[in-house]
Amino acid sequence: MIVVAGEALIDLVPQGAGALAALTPALGGGPYNTAVALGRLGSPTAFCSRVSRDAFGEALLDRLRETGVVVSSVQRGDEPTTLAVATVAADGSAVYSFYVEGTADRLFTVPAALPAGTRAVSFGTCSLVLEPGATAYEELMRTAHARGVFTALDPNIRPGLIPDPDAYRARFLNWLPSVSLLKLSEEDARWLGGTPSRWLAAGPAAVVVTRGGDGLTVFTREGGEYSVPGERVEVVDTIGAGDTVNAALLHGLAARGALSGQGAAALGADDWRELLGFAARAAAITCSRAGAEPPYAHELDGWAPSEV
Template sequence: MDTDVLVVGEALIDIVTGEDGDRELVGGSPANVAVGLARQGHGTRLLTRVGDDERGRRIAEQIGRSGARLDERSFSGEPTSTARARLRADGSAEYDFAITWDVPAITADDLRGVRAVRAVHTGSIALFLEPGGVAVLETLRAARAAGAIVSVDPNIRPALVGDHAAALARFGEAAASADLVKLSDEDAHWLYPDLDDEEVLDEIAALGPRLVVLTRGAEGLLARGAHGLVEAAPLVVTVADTIGAGDAAMASLVSSALDDDRLFTSPDALEAALRRAAVTAGITVSRAGANPPTRAEVDARLG
């Protein structure tokens, strides 16, 4: 299969603690995005870091079942990373991580040498945790030089990103190489505690991305594109949990960029893409774990 999208970032096992004990689910924000993109019908390759152990093989199998594939450089001799997720009363989760992160940088020549790589996505822990974070940043710059669509989701984990000034600087470097930045309202408030939502979008847009999207949970999505602000209402559902909701929205936005490059220039195309992302996220939160919908499921809800 040709690679439409290269996703670089962590794949791990979410250990979800509930009333009935622990459940182990494949997770990691970039891995969730890779699954979401594959379920939207895009050839997707994930460069990550997993152990050659039972958990790592489970991750590889689930990524493969989604239609994506692991880059052959993803396996290491270290144990597969984990994140213990504790669900709050509103269905959101907080995490305790056991993770190491180290991947090779991908060069512009690497990307040009793989047929049909049209987009590169990264973010989350992979962007901030060393030694792999520097390689990820280099990969973003190479992707921009190679003419790929570059997307970033900071998905801030305060316990892992270091001090605020360093994390903000790293995010700024990544955003400067990006065409599309998506972040949650929690990310925005952590990165820019003194700014409101619109000011955050303005601040990030000034770094260089053509489109900045803010997900706001039950308030829907807000974006700044070439022609100003565009909003989309959420899909109203009964929430099972919110694990993977932002990742599903991110995958949908990258999918929309691949489907129609007017996303970056047309308010109508952006509005349609935001609506699609809202529906994709809504379906995801209506079921347990990071389980993004297929393209057919999204199309059916959009009518």
């Protein structure tokens, strides 16, 4: 079982140009998208969050159930659902502004236990920024790692939500001893101001950096550096692409019996290139569709990565 811990929210996506373009609600949130992508790939998955009892919250849970994601660890609240207003640029990239005051997911508390059979827990995005929930997610990360559970982190930086960047950067470094796999974008890496070698020295077995259409690179604690190119596709938007990469990496590691620090460290160049290629292809399919619509397993059947 792979547990994804973090926010579920509603993306409001413009259906045209200009500040007054009509907005269409879409189910979203980085961790939520990761859980849906894992479910579609066929990995046993559970979602751990706090979700509103409003109509948006019910729709969020309905999709998880339809995808086969276990929702028994989802806490509920009467507060409203978080809203994220997306602005999509000409190249398909998305920028968000958030409406988060008094919303349900901010009040997440540490669960008494993780679901039985939990092998990995994935964290990231707004849930590790917005208090008081951020402290609870951080505690869950540290506790899970201390018990030998594989932990994955995608910071997925949203600068508009971070009032004190220096304090966040320090907190990020303090998370790393409790992280098995760090995945982040080039933009995240620049904002954080660190390097893969520095982050690896702090704890993770591997650091995966996404480079948009240019592909992905993994850096390993043993000194390996392996890359794959991006899959060429007509981009509709990039919403959910990074979350799909998270899911594909976790799914692929699970399939290889490598959901442990030692297991990930034992992967060789061919293993990593195959895994990164799988993630690149999955993300490309997501980018070819509007909104966060990650692929199902059958859409990736028979695919082999390109030569690097």
